[in-house]
Amino acid sequence: TVGDVKKLPVEERNVSVFDLLPFDRLQDWVTAVDRFTATGDAALIERLADLDMRPVLKATRGQNTDARTIQKLGEQLRVFSTVLATCRGKDISKSAAAVRRSLQRIEDLHTLKPFQPLLRKIEPALASFRGEEIADGLAAARWCLDHQLYQQGYTILLETMITFVVNRALGKNGRDQQDRTLVNQCVTIIRENIPETKWLPPAGTDKPITQRIIAWLQPQQDLLDGLRNLADTRNDLNHAGHNEKACAPKTIQNNLVGHIEDMERIFARNIELADR
Secondary structure (H helix, E strand, C coil), rough: CHHHHCCCCHCCCCCCHCCCCCCHHHHHHHHHHHHHHHHCCCCCHHHHHHHHHHHHHHCCCCHHHHHHHHHHHHHHHHHHHHHHEEEEEEHHHHHHHHHHHHHHHHHHHCCCCCHHHHHHHHHHHHCCCCCHHHHHHHHHHHHHHCCCCCHHHHHHHHHHHHHHHHHHHHHCCCCHHHHHHHHHHHHHHHHHHHHHHHCCCCCCCCCHHHHHHHHHHHCHHHHHHHHHHHHHHHHHHHHCCCCCHHHHHHHHHHHHHHHHHHHHHHHHHHHHHHCC
């Protein structure tokens, strides 16, 4: 019992967690992991990790490494799922990497070994996140598709590809908002064949940069079409369908997979060209 453990010196408190937790709690964990893999919601995993590990850490004065690992994993999974649900694009790679590091530590569990096969079920969901911003953005869009987060999927996919254009056309990291605005303007300039004399700011006030983006984008008609179509659908979603030519729900659902596949192909093509 917890009381018995408290009577031991801290260095001797190497007690099995299963002496402190009801064994049938594993079924709750099965439910939590299944919910995460099916919906992307890690709230139940985090709650169980906190409820079940807190008494163990208290009894051992924080010395149970396995309990700390499980508790940390719960926190990081919750952060990861929240990052995607709230479209925090700049945090995707960092949060995915943190979860993957915690999952690697699962292999070193001692008192929690029965949890290993269960927690390994989470690993495939993170396998596509490789630690590179654009690739992880594409993986995040596919994650959103798989978990019925359609608005988030369109938003993350479009913003990821805007970052990609800034990276490739300007050699910059995509954090400057004006660079991102310029990409959207250039798509419109090319599609509508707008003459330089009618370019609005910032395109009209920084013409050399605008021309660099246009020169990089113009030969890639599939990317131009994709960016415009993604922007149209995101606008439709942001206005809750209160706009002209609003799409049917099924169209929004079905089109996302095609957009993701197109952008994955465009990304791979440009990487291959850069490597030559």
